[in-house]
Amino acid sequence: MSLDTAIITFVGAGNMASSIIGGLLESGHRPAALRAADPSPENLARLRKLGDIELFEDNATACEDATVVILAVKPQVMAAAMASVRDQVCASNALVISIAAGTTIASMQAGLGEQTAIVRCMPNTPALLGAGATALHASEQVDPAQRELAETILAAVGIVEWVPAEADLDAITALSGSGPAYFFLFMEAMIEAGCRMGLSRNCATAMTRQTALGAARMAMESDVDLAELRRRVTSPGGTTERAVQRFEADGLSALVQAAMDAARERAAEMGAGGEAAN
Ligand SMILES: NC(=O)C1=CN([C@@H]2O[C@H](COP(=O)(O)OP(=O)(O)OC[C@H]3O[C@@H](n4cnc5c(N)ncnc54)[C@H](OP(=O)(O)O)[C@@H]3O)[C@@H](O)[C@H]2O)C=CC1
Numbered sequence: 518m519s520l521d522t523a524i525i526t527f528v529g530a531g532n533m534a535s536s537i538i539g540g541l542l543e544s545g546h547r548p549a550a551l552r553a554a555d556p557s558p559e560n561l562a563r564l565r566k567l568g569d570i571e572l573f574e575d576n577a578t579a580c581e582d583a584t585v586v587i588l589a590v591k592p593q594v595m596a597a598a599m600a601s602v603r604d605q606v607c608a609s610n611a612l613v614i615s616i617a618a619g620t621t622i623a624s625m626q627a628g629l630g631e632q633t634a635i636v637r638c639m640p641n642t643p644a645l646l647g648a649g650a651t652a653l654h655a656s657e658q659v660d661p662a663q664r665e666l667a668e669t670i671l672a673a674v675g676i677v678e679w680v681p682a683e684a685d686l687d688a689i690t691a692l693s694g695s696g697p698a699y700f701f702l703f704m705e706a707m708i709e710a711g712c713r714m715g716l717s718r719n720c721a722t723a724m725t726r727q728t729a730l731g732a733a734r735m736a737m738e739s740d741v742d743l744a745e746l747r748r749r750v751t752s753p754g755g756t757t758e759r760a761v762q763r764f765e766a767d768g769l770s771a772l773v774q775a776a777m778d779a780a781r782e783r784a785a786e787m788g789a790g791g792e793a794a795n
């Protein structure tokens with residue numbers, strides 16, 4: 518089973534589905550082999566702009582004869598979405614890929630059938646630019662060809678990494694799934710601080726964005742590690758040293774750890790279902 522012959526249906530046509538669909542089309546995937554279902558005609562209309570893919574307001578019809586069904590809905594509506602496609606997934610033995618935070622393989626097999634082949638993954642929004650980071654974990658029913666298929670689909674929008682334990686996906690959610698928001702928050706704080714120092718908002722914003730881009734590129738492209746890159750900015754007795762000392766004194770590392778622990782706990786709560794998932 519190759520990507521060329523696979524029919525891939527997205528259930529849910531929101532931000533993440535459009536990111537992945539955009540990446541697949543960009544990497545040369547045939548639009549005719551892609552389908553998306555969403556109850557909202559407006560959401561579907563946004564996808565139409567990406568290419569000539571098949572669009573459905575009915576999940577079940579979209580999943581008929583699908584090779585791969587990608588569940589791209591919020592965890593809170595996952596149960597309803599699964600119920601709407603269960604018969605089609607069972608009939609076509611489709612590989613099911615879920616991108617939902619928290620939702621466990623066990624709960625998906627309870628909703629879709631105990632023997633359903635499921636790849637649970639956690640992408641992130643930079644997938645929209647082909648710069649995503651996705652971690653994957655497969656249920657034991659997933660065969661090597663399906664594993665390769667799942668990897669190829671997510672690799673169309675960035676790097677992919679298989680994790681050995683399903684619980685690792687909650688940590689990945691806290692790290693790279695939610696991670697873009699942490700960097701944006703830090704950048705927002707830098708812009709506000711720059712404004713309070715008297716810079717214009719436009720100037721502070723432009724300098725912050727370019728600094729983030731430059732730092733990210735150095736982190737990716739340099740042959741030295743992050744600590745060394747940081748040391749090279751930090752002149753002895755200089756300004757960076759003073760700022761870093763302040764970050765350390767005020768417990769930045771502990772704060773990052775606490776925030777990521779909170780995100781991971783929330784992912785686990787969402788997986789536990791019930792009230793906690795809402
Ligand atoms: N956003 C992110 O950074 C990341 C999100 N995720 C996960 O991806 C999933 C989707 O998130 P995201 O794309 O941001 O969410 P969106 O809300 O943008 O997309 C979900 C889409 O599903 C539609 N929908 C609602 N109910 C159904 C249904 N029963 N059947 C089919 N479609 C339905 C929604 O319509 P309507 O808008 O009308 O409700 C919406 O268009 C979530 O589970 C999230 O945990 C994973 C990694 C990163």
Ligand SMILES: O=C(O)[C@@H]1CCC=N1
Pocket residue numbers: 618690694695
């Ligand atoms: O905030 C969330 O729950 C989702 C999962 C990771 C990023 N966004």
